[in-house]
Amino acid sequence: MKWLLVAFWSVVILSVALLIAAYMIWWERKFAGRMQRRIGPYWVGYPHGWLQSIADAIKILRKEDIIPKNADKWVYNIAPFLFMVPPMFLFAVFPFSKTWVVADLNVGLLYVLAVSSLGVFGVMMAGWGSHNKYALLSAMRYVSQMISYEVPLVLSALVPVVLTGSMNLGAITNAQKGLWFALWPVVGWVAFVVFLLATLAEGNRAPFDIPEAESELIGGFAVEYSGWKFAMFYVGEYVHLLAVSILASVLFLGGWRGPLLPPLLWLFIKTVFMYSVLLWIRWSFVRLRVDQLMVFNWKVLVPVSVVDLLLAALWVVLR
Amino acid sequence: MATRTLEFTFDEMRVNMGPQHPSTHGVFRGVLVLEGEEIKDLIPHIGYLHRGVEKLAEHLSYVQDVPIMARNDYLGPVHNELVMAHAVEKLANIQVPERAQYLRVMASELHRIASHLVWTGTFLLDMGGALGGGSTMFLYLFQARESIMDLYEEWTGARFHPNLVQIGGVRFDLPAGFDRKVKEALQTVRNTVNEVREMVEGNPVFEQRTRGVGVLSPELAQSIGCSGPVLRASGVAYDVRKAFPYDAYDKMDFEIVTATAGDVRARYEVRINEIFQAAHIVQQALEGLPEGPIGAKPPVKAPVAVKAPKGEVYFRVESARGELGAYLVSDGSHKPYRLKLRSPSFSNLQAIQHLVRGHKVADVVVILGSLDPVFGDVDR
Numbered sequence: 001m002k003w004l005l006v007a008f009w010s011v012v013i014l015s016v017a018l019l020i021a022a023y024m025i026w027w028e029r030k031f032a033g034r035m036q037r038r039i040g041p042y043w044v045g046y047p048h049g050w051l052q053s054i055a056d057a058i059k060i061l062r063k064e065d066i067i068p069k070n071a072d073k074w075v076y077n078i079a080p081f082l083f084m085v086p087p088m089f090l091f092a093v094f095p096f097s098k099t100w101v102v103a104d105l106n107v108g109l110l111y112v113l114a115v116s117s118l119g120v121f122g123v124m125m126a127g128w129g130s131h132n133k134y135a136l137l138s139a140m141r142y143v144s145q146m147i148s149y150e151v152p153l154v155l156s157a158l159v160p161v162v163l164t165g166s167m168n169l170g171a172i173t174n175a176q177k178g179l180w181f182a183l184w185p186v187v188g189w190v191a192f193v194v195f196l197l198a199t200l201a202e203g204n205r206a207p208f209d210i211p212e213a214e215s216e217l218i219g220g221f222a223v224e225y226s227g228w229k230f231a232m233f234y235v236g237e238y239v240h241l242l243a244v245s246i247l248a249s250v251l252f253l254g255g256w257r258g259p260l261l262p263p264l265l266w267l268f269i270k271t272v273f274m275y276s277v278l279l280w281i282r283w284s285f286v287r288l289r290v291d292q293l294m295v296f297n298w299k300v301l302v303p304v305s306v307v308d309l310l311l312a313a314l315w316v317v318l319r
Numbered sequence: 320m321a322t323r324t325l326e327f328t329f330d331e332m333r334v335n336m337g338p339q340h341p342s343t344h345g346v347f348r349g350v351l352v353l354e355g356e357e358i359k360d361l362i363p364h365i366g367y368l369h370r371g372v373e374k375l376a377e378h379l380s381y382v383q384d385v386p387i388m389a390r391n392d393y394l395g396p397v398h399n400e401l402v403m404a405h406a407v408e409k410l411a412n413i414q415v416p417e418r419a420q421y422l423r424v425m426a427s428e429l430h431r432i433a434s435h436l437v438w439t440g441t442f443l444l445d446m447g448g449a450l451g452g453g454s455t456m457f458l459y460l461f462q463a464r465e466s467i468m469d470l471y472e473e474w475t476g477a478r479f480h481p482n483l484v485q486i487g488g489v490r491f492d493l494p495a496g497f498d499r500k501v502k503e504a505l506q507t508v509r510n511t512v513n514e515v516r517e518m519v520e521g522n523p524v525f526e527q528r529t530r531g532v533g534v535l536s537p538e539l540a541q542s543i544g545c546s547g548p549v550l551r552a553s554g555v556a557y558d559v560r561k562a563f564p565y566d567a568y569d570k571m572d573f574e575i576v577t578a579t580a581g582d583v584r585a586r587y588e589v590r591i592n593e594i595f596q597a598a599h600i601v602q603q604a605l606e607g608l609p610e611g612p613i614g615a616k617p618p619v620k621a622p623v624a625v626k627a628p629k630g631e632v633y634f635r636v637e638s639a640r641g642e643l644g645a646y647l648v649s650d651g652s653h654k655p656y657r658l659k660l661r662s663p664s665f666s667n668l669q670a671i672q673h674l675v676r677g678h679k680v681a682d683v684v685v686i687l688g689s690l691d692p693v694f695g696d697v698d699r
Binding site: 141207288 | 522
């Protein structure tokens, strides 16, 4: 009956992940509000508008679902699923405590990186299927950005793997019993920063949010979507962000490890911290241009992460 | 060995940007001719906000025309009121009391600050987006602008369109204890602008987006008829306040702010420095404010109260966007026979076509924003 248990936990984790995604939106709006000398959502739910995300979800689900006349309907309709579902697969391999993991894969990190890059298909299909020039431009930008930033993302994520000698996320967490990888002198610091920047680009956030770029491309690939299909893109983005925040906590901040508090709470604190750092960057910077984004990736991030990976390998060999 | 060259041909793509686009500062429509992300050409279309103000002015009297003009350039209403009032005063040879002249200078400089604050905010918004760092700075700057709106509310009773200028003077005198509030508001503005400068200047992302983008040569700027910060950023020191002083500007001590690079960054710099200069002028006007009448009491309200003799006149003022001119023909009645406005937004906007070629899509909104067009002023 092991599969039944796995199915049960999958449902639990996915529901919790969706709920958390809703509150990540609330947290972002509060956080941004405080940064901008506002108070953010306040009136729906006491205290501090805690029901705002729920109200928004109900509102958006009741909206009319519009399909443009010239859209490629099959492609257009399937794109939101392909965008939202892959980040949800990621939660299967995250260790939430010593024993709490749905699928304890030996190649956990490889699985994470492979699955998280599947979202590109959804965006490409959305851009193509919408029959809209803005959506198409945005989808092309998204694909080139994803493929480029995958390189430093993978290279920096490999540093903990090299230091641990395993791709299992549980093993990586255990290897940080003494010192978190983010705190390892030079090698760890550089890998952590590169990972953070690549994560921002992968998560389509400012200053790397050029595919969305609402001041030029008015929202990008999702411009023709409305109602629940738009909600899927929106939630998919936040589920992805939640997944990468957890991933960063696991790879670099010691995952569920920590004194006194229960493991799940430690992971939660670290995830919220990582997410808040992403928000902090997002709400302070203006946006890069598409060519500058590529230059930054290929001329700065990739060489730095290659050298960093070599240093890590050298350290392991000489140890 | 013969070298083989690969030749790529691109299909050009035409993208309709506007009139409902969020970053066209109103209702600008530009047809972009694209090769991938690169812009080959931009075909501007204007007129979506045409209200026929110049024609409307012929049917209203001079007294009624002054507040109507304020609706053109809604970010600097006092400048528009001023140009209309001045044109009539010049034609009818009406003298303005000295205190009113100082108050007019103060009002127009306060609106210059407010307009430049809005510009800086929206410019950063264009660059950073409503969901990013741009909106943070946008809100900071709007909070600073709010302090100037509050001043106007206390002074004239209206926040946005003060209806302050009347022919032959100003309508409202300063309320008691106003100078202290002005000083506080100016301090708020200075602090906020310095804070924003700290946040964006030297930031690699901001510098990369603005330096060398949309370079306007002084020759082109002059041949198109650009004026204001757009012209001064290209290194031409032309300012109506110095070249053709009106009101009390000849008694004020200020400098013409210029920059040499002519790019988007230079325009940003000129406007930021002009905020400080304007604050300086406001303080001088406040300190040197003479006692005396401010114009006709009670204010001129009857439509037929002012008549101008037969003739024609051109008057110009420096608005926040550049040289704002009014060409007025009178047939001796209380209405203009013909009115033509020379709006700085319209002239400056013509540069867009020359500036965007060869740049990327993302630069269009930045360059358009840097020209600071107000479409009420472009279309009139």
